[in-house]
Every structure is written in C-alpha cells, then in structure tokens.
Amino acid sequence: MVQNFDVVIIGAGGAGLRAAVEIPKEYSCAVLSKVFPPRSHTGTAQGGVCAALANMEDDSWENHAYDTVKGSDYLGDQDCIEVMCKDAIRAIMELEHMGMPFSRNEDGKIAQRFFGGHTRPVDPNEPNGKRVAVKRSCYSADRTGHVMLHTLYETCIKNQVNFFSEYFVTDLIVEDGVCKGVIAMDIATSEIHTFHAKAVIFATGGYGRVFRITSNAHVGTGDGYALCYNNGLPLEDMEFFQFHPTGLWKLGILVSEAARGEGGILKNKDGERFMARYAPTVMDLAPRDMVSRAIISEIREGRGIRGSDGTDYVYLDVSHLGKEVIDDKLPEITGFARTYLGVEPTKEPIPIQPTAHYAMGGIPTNVNGEVLLNEKGDIVKGLYAAGECACVSVHGANRLGTNSLLDLVVFGRRTGKAVTEFVKNNDYAPMPADAAEKSKKIINDIFNKSGSEKVVTLRTELQDTMMVDCGVFRNEADLKKMVEKVKEIKERAKNISIQDKGKVFNTDLMEAIELDNLIVTAEATVNSAYARQESRGAHTREDFPKRDDVNWMKHTFAFKNPNGDEPILKYKPVTLTRFTPMERKY
C-alpha cells in the first residue's frame, strides 16, 4: 500500500513529537513509531533539562555554551552550541507554556538544580578563571523526561497529529541525494506500507543496546543510523559513546546524576570519596566521561567491590541526604535501587557501575536538521534528522547531562520549521515503483532461512565484546579484535533463522532486523574508534592518552564500504567561534 504525506516523521520521542508540533495543519504529516508514543525512551530521562534561566542564581547562556564546549572536549561545533544554548531559555518556557509540570522555586518559577559539568565563573569577567557549579537543570522531581514526553504527546493530541503507532520502519528510499520516503511494516499484521513523502525526519533515538550493560530501552537498536548508513549516507563521530558513571550494578538501570546534584557522593571500597583525587574542584559533579574513568580506575586498582556476578562496583551514597530529600527529589531512582537490588538508599549506599548511555555521534546534520550527504557539507534533499540519532554536533566527544532533552526540543523545533519551509516550496519526488521490494525480500529471506545461528546468541556476543573491547577504556589490540569480531558476527548473521513465521505481531522477526541494525552501529563505532589515535571526551585510548588537537580536532564521517569491507572514513573540521581549546580540568 502506498500513502502520501507531505511530512513523515519516524520516531515519537521528544525530538519527533516536538518536530510534529511544528508542522502546520495545512500540511499532511504522519508520525511513525515502533512503540506507542508515550513508550518512547525519552520518558526514562530523569534528571533534568537545562537552560540558563538564572532562577536560582546568576547565570547566562554564554556560561552554558562555555560548559557545553568544554564538556564536548572541544569537538562540538561552537556555532551550533551557541544556537542551542541561546535558544534554551525560550525552549524551556515553551514547554512550561505547553503545560509541562515543573518543580518550582519559592517565587513560583521553575526550580533548578546542580548537574555535572554545569558551572559559572566566580568572576563573571573572567570566564577562564575559577568556576563553581551552577543550578541550571530544570526538573520535575526525577521524572523530567517522563513529563516532558507526556506534555509533548498531549500537545500532539491537541493538534490532532496523525500517529501510526507500532509501525516499524524497514527502509529509507533515497536516490541521487534526494529522499522520497520510507517503507514500514505494520507490526500487528506484517503488512508493508510505502510512505511517499516530500520530507522525512528521522528521530529514532539511540543505540545503547549494542553494549551489554546499558541504561537504554530494548528498542534502542539504532534503526535510524542503520537505515541511513545502508543507503550510502555517512555516520558522524560514532566512536563517541557516553558511559554514564552510575548504572545500577548488573542491570545498567540509570541512577541519574541528579542524585549527585542533590549531594550524593561516590565512595570506593574503603569508604573514600575518591573523586576528590580526580576532580578536586567539582568532585562528584565532574562530567560523565571523567567520573566513569575514575570508577574503572578505582576498580582496576583494587578499590572496587566484587559482586556476586563477578563484576566490580563502587558505591553511590545518598543516605546522608535524609529521607525527606530522597523521597521528595529522588523518589523514582531510589525506588529502582529498592525494587531491583533490595538496597534501602536512605540507610545504605547503592552499588553502581558505568552503563552505556548516550550516542554523541549519529546522522550528520546542520542546525536546521538537514542531513549531510558528505563531509563537505552537501545536503540530502528532503531528509532531516533530530534528537539522539542526529549529530549536529552540539555534544562533541562528551555530552553534558540535561543537554540531550534540550537538544530534542531545540533541534526538533528547528527541524520542524525547516521542513515546513521545504514542503511549501517542493513537490513530491517520484517514488520508484519497486521501492518496497527490498524490505519484502529482507523479511522473506529471514522467514525462509533455516541456518543454525540464533539472534540471541549473536546479539549477546556482540554486546559482551563491545562492552569489553570498545568500552570506557580502549586500545589498539582490543579494537582490532573487535573490528574482526564485528565482521565475524556480520557473516554469521547471514545464517540466522527464526522460529515465528507468522504475520501477526511478529517480534521474533523484528528482533532479527534489529540485530542487523545493531551490527551496523557496531561496525561504524568500532572502526571509527580504531582509527582515532587520541583520547578525547568519552573516547579514551590507553595507547594514546592525550588529546591531539593538531591531528584530531575533526569529526569522523563513516561511510559503508560498497564491497562490504570496513567503512570508509573521512573527516570534517570542527567549527570554532569564541572558545579556544584548553586542557580540560575540573
């Protein structure tokens, strides 16, 4: 079946929904999502969304931009960061006006709290002088993402947005640099639909499920990345994957940085507040890459605690905050500790270990969400991306906490505006008659294969090895091993067979397709990481421990190799405006 829409948005998380709100009624718009919109991963975000509102203390968007640039380890494009931080204040007000329920301060304004890496200069005239933590994160207890997602969904209902829930996008149709639409499977029936569109927006979220321990939902399988890459489009900066320092031991479920923002502290086996040694000024509120490295270093030096599963953890202690603060400000995350680990956070410390959390890299775009065709900056006509799957790049080598939710609404809106302009001025590009054939063939092949490989075996092997060989610390030998492992898994994946051959709600089939997508993201990630011979932000090479601005202050663009070998890597310079790269100390 072929359907026509001016705009097709894939993904109903924060980015997709914010873009949908922006499309005026006179244009037809469909939002496709493989889960019901309120099930999207944005709902799990806990800690907050930041903007220099200065509701609690002095602050400015320039401070915010400074922190974001520094947090990015100078890989973020400074022009884009300026756009985001300047627009942040308006974006938060807009969410409030839509009805988002925020926690409030004594004046009835939006309350703000500390978050890692967000600072202000002690002397406003000396931005490079001593800086202290600043309250910049706007929040709603520890359910910020949940209420943000619901508020955006509610606004879409108000605007009568046309949702196609439980539609699984299986292909992107792009020819000669022009996007024509997507192919999607109605999960309930397995029927294949062709969505012919003037403009397509990818807002498909991250790919944390490529790692064993992750805070990401099961649906975070990098579908959007794979669809672009498989169609010859580049993926930018995939080597930069953020490991959040505080995942619940064994499970990876996130304990938000808000726990440290409210005063929680990290302790090793000896009860020592070890962050004092790694980041003497901001300590536990140092950016995530640094805290994750500190935790792994403590563990490697024998100061972790050995868990029953053979892995090591350290402690996050909030017990000194008192029951009232914990129940009021951190109810959800302390609940997770109780439910899943049987730990009572008001009395005992919570066992935590780093968890794969956020993709800084992704589908390259400019500030208007237009997808880049190559490292030269040419664009794909009619194709847009926003949210975690996109790389603008505002997060560079390491994202600051609370900057992602902000990214969703700022760039979701900008993309919506750019798309509206585009569909006003452009016609449908002709859709090839056989557009759906490739998806149909992929599905038929999976049904007909009788090979001996199982999805779960390959996925687990991929996740386990990615965690070890492409995790917080990396080196040439491990990465080389992982490059080979990905090749091997890619080959073996050709021999997968599934058990469910039915047409109704076939999640067995979906998992097989999602595995192929995960393999693609792994291929781009590990090869980009192998090539980058420096340590920057979340990418830490033991064999190249220093940042190397002379050779590596540039973005990686990974293209699929048509002959099936390792991807072809190209590079694009970083845009600098007002912030001169310095050593990153906190």
Next chain:
Amino acid sequence: MDITVKILRYNPEKDTQPYFQDFKLQGISGDWRLLDVLHEIKWKHDGTLTFRRSCAHGICGSDGMKINGKNRLACSLLLKDMNTNKPITIEPLPSLPIIKDLVVDMSSFFQKYEVIKPYLINKTPPPANSERLQSNEDAEMLFESAKCILCACCTTSCPSTWTNENYLGPAALLKAYRFAYDTRDDAADERLDIIDNPDGIWRCHTIFNCIEACPKEINITWHISQLKKRISTKEA
C-alpha cells in the same frame, strides 16, 4: 531455582481459543524480573512467545499483564518476591481484545484517555519571556497524577470497566484530575462536564482494585474522589 510458568497463549493465525502452556525453567535466580523470565522463554525455548516491552524498569508502561491473578508490570516484579513453589500464571491484561499471546489491543484505552482532553487549555496568552507562575505546593498537587505511565493496569482491573465497556475508567479520570487541578488550566469545567455522566465518574464505586494494580503506587481513588467532590460542590 526451578520454576514453572503457565502462560496464556493465543495466535489468531492458528488458534480458535486461548489456551495455557507450561514452561519449566531451571537454574533461575531470584533477582530475575518476570520480564527476564519471559525473555528467557522467548530467546531460548519458544521464539513465538509474544509480549510488549521496552524500558525494562517500570517507566514506559509497555508490559502490563496479569500475573498470578493481578495486573502488574513484568519488569517491576522480581521472582524472589513471589511464591515460586507454585506455577506462575501469566495472562494478558483482562477485558481488552487479545492480538497475540500477551499483546492486547489498547485502542479503546487510548480513546478514553483522549476523551477527557488530556492537554493544557489556557485561554490567556502566556507571558512573553517567562513561565506562568505556580507555587511548588500547587505543582506538587499534580505530580502524583502526572506519574501515570498509561500502562492500563488500573483500568483493566476495574470491575466497573468489565461490566460496562463505555466506562472511562480510572486512568482517564486520573488524567482529568491532572489537568483540572492544574492552576494554569482554564478548562476544568469542560472536563468536569465530560466526566459527569453515568459512564463517567459515577461508575466508580470506590472498589480500590485500581490502586492495588497501579505499579506507580498512585492513589487513584483519592484523585477520583477529589473530582467527585468538586463536581458536587459545583452543582450545589
């Protein structure tokens, strides 16, 4: 530990009626979530077993199902908190049409949610460069209701829903509270009118099943009773 799980299976392409199937699993640890058990079955024993899930920690609302007779989220229930000496029975959420196995058709649930106008309606333009002010106390009045993850555990456990399919149900009523009690909202009366009818709030006979089912521990009936009081004072 060894456990037996009894799952209600139904595949419309093959079965005329739902039936129970037993799965015996060995060497399972007590700190497994029930969702881990379902994955173990799907990934190692029977790839056709079908259920929804995403976040795996009780925040997306995907995996509401009836477990040992009670509506729960499979990802928020640990084996060690259950009696595993007896078989664990898992069925889809009651009263909604089954699509396949544990997957139910949620459309009527979402339609009821949309009926109460689940969005802020404010008739005056917002201040240009600042937020609408609201005290933290007023904000916190909304937080419990805003916790709802739309999992449908409450509505499908409510006896009034079983006997009258038009009843809006606790989740929709809770959402009505969420907006009617928002100091920034101007449409409380509109919403109260929508729920003030025999298929609306008055179908609730305060039987409390919903509260027991809610994985987010929301005191749903308290919120419903606030709405009832407000309608009564309005009419008086």
